[in-house]
Amino acid sequence: MTITTSNKLPHPDHAATVRTPSPKARLNWLRPALIERLLPVVDGLISILCGIACVLFYDLFPNTGPFSIDTYASASLLIGVNFCLLMMLQDGYRVKNLVELSQQIKMTIATWTAVFAALLAIAFAMKVSGEFSRGVTLSMFSLGLVALLGWKTLVSRLTLYALQSGAFANGRVVVISESDMHRSSDAMLELRRHGYRVNRTLEINAHDLTSPLMMSAIAPRLNELIGYCRHNRIDQILLLMRWDRQNAIDGLLDILKILPIPVYLVPDANVSRFLSYPLVNAGSTWTAELRRAPLSWSERAVKRVVDILGALVALVVFAPVMVIAAILIKLGSPGPVFFRQTRNGFTGRDFRIFKFRTMRVLEDGPKIVQATRNDPRVTWIGAWLRKTSIDELPQLFNVLKGEMSLVGPRPHATAHNSEYEQIIANYAFRHHVKPGITGLAQVNGYRGETNTLELMQMRVEYDLSYIDNWSITLDIAILFKTLLVGFHQPSAY
Structure with missing residues (x-):
């Protein structure tokens, strides 16, 4: 069972885009997409370096070698590639999942163990397991797991700090909100948690939002907010109100078009309930998957x-x-x-x-x-x-x-x-x-x-x-x- 929405709202993770102006907002070098692409590379390097380190360590002891670094480096590369692929399949490199440290630790332990077990089974079945030292293999597993867990812990803490401090781009926002909604909105809590800093809030009561004279009633406060945005390098404006307030939303967009700032419509409580489900593209729209079909x-x-x-x-x-x-x-x-x-x-x-x-x-x-x-x-x-x-x-x-x-x-x-x-x-x-x-x-x-x-x-x-x-x-x-x-x-x- 699916719910279909307009294709004007293509990215509902935190807010749905209503209008994007031509001038670009302030650019920061730290981007979620960059982090998500770099982390698999680092995980793979950790796997390879741990494999080589274990071989070099065992070579220091008499009667334990010599071992072929190329063989173990290739095996480490194979392990690293499979580990990264399985982590990507589980969305383990998504920024929203990186901050969940306990989930990262469980995922890392389970995936690393599964990859080793699977490759060992294949090596045993192909009768090539004799080419690998049990001591080196066990050391590779242990050292790699410890190194990855330490790295995941560091990444989780740094990502959480970056999100909370607004290190990612477009962090300074003002909110135009229906009365008290910004205090109880789960979507706003998520936005704050992910680095969006609310500099000012304009509240509009429900009576004004349904009135045909709304723009006249809030004009002084709205003009003051526009001046604030111009002088304080505001990156985004967030609209937080019920999505059926169509006339109010259109009126605000018409006035706010004088600002070269993107305007976003934050999901209300009713919409947020459905956006918590997995999102699936259907033609030029997206749908919320309320019940999944058999596995893909x-x-x-x-x-x-x-x-x-x-x-x-x-x-x-x-x-x-x-x-x-x-x-x-x-x-x-x-x-x-x-x-x-x-x-x-x-x-x-x-x-x-x-x-x-x-x-x-x-x-x-x-x-x-x-x-x-x-x-x-x-x-x-x-x-x-x-x-x-x-x-x-x-x-x-x-x-x-x-x-x-x-x-x-x-x-x-x-x-x-x-x-x-x-x-x-x-x-x-x-x-x-x-x-x-x-x-x-x-x-x-x-x-x-x-x-x-x-x-x-x-x-x-x-x-x-x-x-x-x-x-x-x-x-x-x-x-x-x-x-x-x-x-x-x-x-x-």
């Missing part, structure tokens, strides 16, 4: 690469555990090792999910009973497999087949799916992405039996939040949290 092709491609690499690494790591589990299942009770059941996946399509068999029955079809505490159908080895989530590991094969993802809403049995679609609003939106082995709901405690409607509603809310806020960083964070809590699930039985 580029997002799906990135997620698919992470899924394949992660599944291959997990299968290698957990292969001994899976073999032992298969043997214990065979010895523990008659029946197959694997349990296959029909589930609903991406866009609601059916697929057959793989799990280790944990019960004496193999239920599938229109009626399925959820497992409960002390369920007599669960085998002795099945209870342990369910408690530790080891029974979910065969779903890595579903991931490789493209039917599932490592992270996403958990797929429910077809019978349960049909039931919940009738009684829970927006339940069907869970199928906007591939189902996952783990998900946001599961790492927040909503795993296992859902014996009340409220529990399922909470799980669905987490699933929808995951879909609306998806990023590769969120996936990696959920995977790490799954490893931490996966072997202690009180609700799993």
Whole structure:
């Protein structure tokens, strides 16, 4: 669902442009676009320098080398390029995100770790991992991460200082505001936070704004404000009033045209609510995306690469555990090792999910009973497999087949799916992405039996939040949290 606005308002991040005069405002060399282009270059240089420094350091010790600087410099370049690309994909270099230090730290740790893990998996698969020293590689990872975190912290503090001190261009403004709106406007708070310095405010009451004699009533004050702008090098004029005050806005623009200063219309409370959503171009206009569709092709491609690499690494790591589990299942009770059941996946399509068999029955079809505490159908080895989530590991094969993802809403049995679609609003939106082995709901405690409607509603809310806020960083964070809590699930039985 989208809302379309006029193409006269192309940049709603902080204010929508109404009119731009021909003379240029004062130019400062420090520009957000410049910062956003330079930071990936610096991150890449840090990666390369840390790699070379680690090689040179290890060469100082006897019996540890010699190492090829060219090899490690090339590997560092590859790591740096992939790191920067993933950060750009997550908008990690946008000025508005640079000031969020905690977000920058989480994003840096997750992305740096993911890049190293992926490239190590590729090197292992291509049988070239033997050419790299484990000590140098570990040092490159540690030193690079520490250096990047220190650099991100410095950049965040400097960017915040620059924004608050008005170091970026066009910082001196005057505001023409509907009474008291400038004190309660979230948009104005954001503008001040990002370096816009309000030098003077002209307030107009609501009665005057709706009066046909408004310009006569405010003429003395407006003339005084115009004189102030002329003598104090004001960069911009901001109009802060309801957007349906069309006559008042047109009248102010007509008078203010004598000033060679840009005039901006700040979003009111009603418009700001929609501008908080992602913006999408639609022809010559832009739209506010109130609910996102399934992931774009580029997002799906990135997620698919992470899924394949992660599944291959997990299968290698957990292969001994899976073999032992298969043997214990065979010895523990008659029946197959694997349990296959029909589930609903991406866009609601059916697929057959793989799990280790944990019960004496193999239920599938229109009626399925959820497992409960002390369920007599669960085998002795099945209870342990369910408690530790080891029974979910065969779903890595579903991931490789493209039917599932490592992270996403958990797929429910077809019978349960049909039931919940009738009684829970927006339940069907869970199928906007591939189902996952783990998900946001599961790492927040909503795993296992859902014996009340409220529990399922909470799980669905987490699933929808995951879909609306998806990023590769969120996936990696959920995977790490799954490893931490996966072997202690009180609700799993």
